[in-house]
Amino acid sequence: MNTNSAILAPDSPILLIPYMWIGDFVRCHSVVRLLNERWPNRPVDVLTTTLCAPLLDYMPGVRKGIVCDLPRKQLAFAQHKALAERFSAEHYGSALVMPRTWKSALAPWLAGIPERTGFAGELRFGLLNDIRFGEKKLPRMIDRCGALTLPKGAPVPKDWPKPNLNVPTQAAAEWRARHDLKNGGLDDGSRPVIAFAPGAVGPSKRWPVSYFGELARSLTTEGFSVWVLGSPAEAPLAKEIVDAAGRYARDLTSNDLRNAILALKVASACVSNDSGLVHVSAAIGTPTVGIFGPTSAWHWAPLNPLAATIETQTEVPCRPCHKPVCRLEHHRCMRDIPASQVLPAVHRALGRVAAPA
Numbered sequence: 001m002n003t004n005s006a007i008l009a010p011d012s013p014i015l016l017i018p019y020m021w022i023g024d025f026v027r028c029h030s031v032v033r034l035l036n037e038r039w040p041n042r043p044v045d046v047l048t049t050t051l052c053a054p055l056l057d058y059m060p061g062v063r064k065g066i067v068c069d070l071p072r073k074q075l076a077f078a079q080h081k082a083l084a085e086r087f088s089a090e091h092y093g094s095a096l097v098m099p100r101t102w103k104s105a106l107a108p109w110l111a112g113i114p115e116r117t118g119f120a121g122e123l124r125f126g127l128l129n130d131i132r133f134g135e136k137k138l139p140r141m142i143d144r145c146g147a148l149t150l151p152k153g154a155p156v157p158k159d160w161p162k163p164n165l166n167v168p169t170q171a172a173a174e175w176r177a178r179h180d181l182k183n184g185g186l187d188d189g190s191r192p193v194i195a196f197a198p199g200a201v202g203p204s205k206r207w208p209v210s211y212f213g214e215l216a217r218s219l220t221t222e223g224f225s226v227w228v229l230g231s232p233a234e235a236p237l238a239k240e241i242v243d244a245a246g247r248y249a250r251d252l253t254s255n256d257l258r259n260a261i262l263a264l265k266v267a268s269a270c271v272s273n274d275s276g277l278v279h280v281s282a283a284i285g286t287p288t289v290g291i292f293g294p295t296s297a298w299h300w301a302p303l304n305p306l307a308a309t310i311e312t313q314t315e316v317p318c319r320p321c322h323k324p325v326c327r328l329e330h331h332r333c334m335r336d337i338p339a340s341q342v343l344p345a346v347h348r349a350l351g352r353v354a355a356p357a
Contacts, residue, residue: 008114012093013043013063015113018145019099021201022257022276023302025052026283027142028098029059029163030303034149035096036061037161045090054258055280058165066090075103084110096148097128100135117148140299162303163283165261172265181227181250191225191248194346195264195281196241197272199234202324204294205274207334209237213244214339215271219346220248227252227267229260229277269307269349271342274300282306287349289342293333296320307349312336 014035018028025048035044043063046056056065068083070076084107087095093115095108100121108116109127117130125131132152138144143156150156196216200206216226226249228238238251252263264270264281270288272278274295281288282304290301291310299320301309312319312333319333326333 008093010039011041011043013045013090014039015066015087015090015092015095015108016044016046017095017097017099017104017108018046018048019141020049020052022052022055023279023300024141025055026163026165026276026279027303028145029061029165029283030142030160031096031098031145031149032059032061033161033164034146038149042093045092051257054256054261055165057258058167058261058284060164060166070103077106080106081110083107087111087113098145098148100124102127119144119148142303160303163279165280165283167261167265167284169265172262175259175262176266181252191223192268192350193225193227193263193266194219195267195270195272195286196226196228197230197260197270197275197277197281198228198237198241199230199277200273200275204321204324204326204331204334206237207273207291207293207337208331209240210244211337211339211342212237212271213241215342215346216241216245216249218339218343220245224248224268225250227263229253229263231255269346271346278302278306279304289345289349291334291337291342292320293331293337294319294321294323294326296322308345310337310342310345313341 018025032044045063046065048065048067049069050067053065053067056062070079087107088111092113095113095116097105097118100119102122102124105118105124105127115130116128118128119132119135135144142160146160147156196212198209198212219226226245228241228251230253232253232255235253238253242249242251260277264284264286267286270281270286272290274292278290279302282302287307289308290306297309314336316333
């Protein structure tokens, strides 16, 4: 943010407009922490969708969320104007606009927020008055997002504050009790839980579901329970995994992200594709095994340390392609990762924590 912020009231609120994918939304908690450090007297609010809103309840340093589900692929000017009116009522001094789209800068401009910071893109001159350049030279998403909190021209640091989802243990225990997650009496609650997140945006980032099933079967045989997390879109994947694993596996897919958040707090470890939930799990502090195929772990893994980053041990020249669908149709970057490679990583992850009570 530019030096014009010096003329703003020292306690004027800051509005953060993040990317609305779950993983990127979690990553943006690093930005919140940076803002808290730089301006400890300025409250930070975050624009959010209904989907991502539960995350804000566990993000220290966020005053509140502004929930608005703007439609994609259409202007919806009336809805942007209504959102601008909500912004105006909060008297924001600054807005950080992380997405490069024209629409993402519209409501802050309509609201007359004095300082509007973002990267140049989609002819946003005028909508933004603190325009930054050089976004494409920054290699990682966190570098691009974090740079907007720094003075113009400041060097990008090597390390950023880590996202932190502070989920109370008692809240997770109460959630587990409410949902009676004891497999109808088969499980007395003493079996450690391994959470699976088999979904991802784009099929190329999904480890084959049959491999998840094989891993689940091995873990339940060893004395663990397996909970499969995700949205209702992942329910068919969950069914296949549960069918393969048997009675100690549960389908916990849900349209409420809060269920996944609380389940990940309960879990002793998590196995996840490169998806939003790998970021959620890592930011909670649950030992997480992340499986990466078409995407580069250096670019897209959580900032929080993973218990293990799993990639194919065979030579796959086309990776990383960062494509949502395998253009060569062999999907070797994921198919060449057997369950026998992931199971030892889960064991190592479990060695870092005690089993849940």
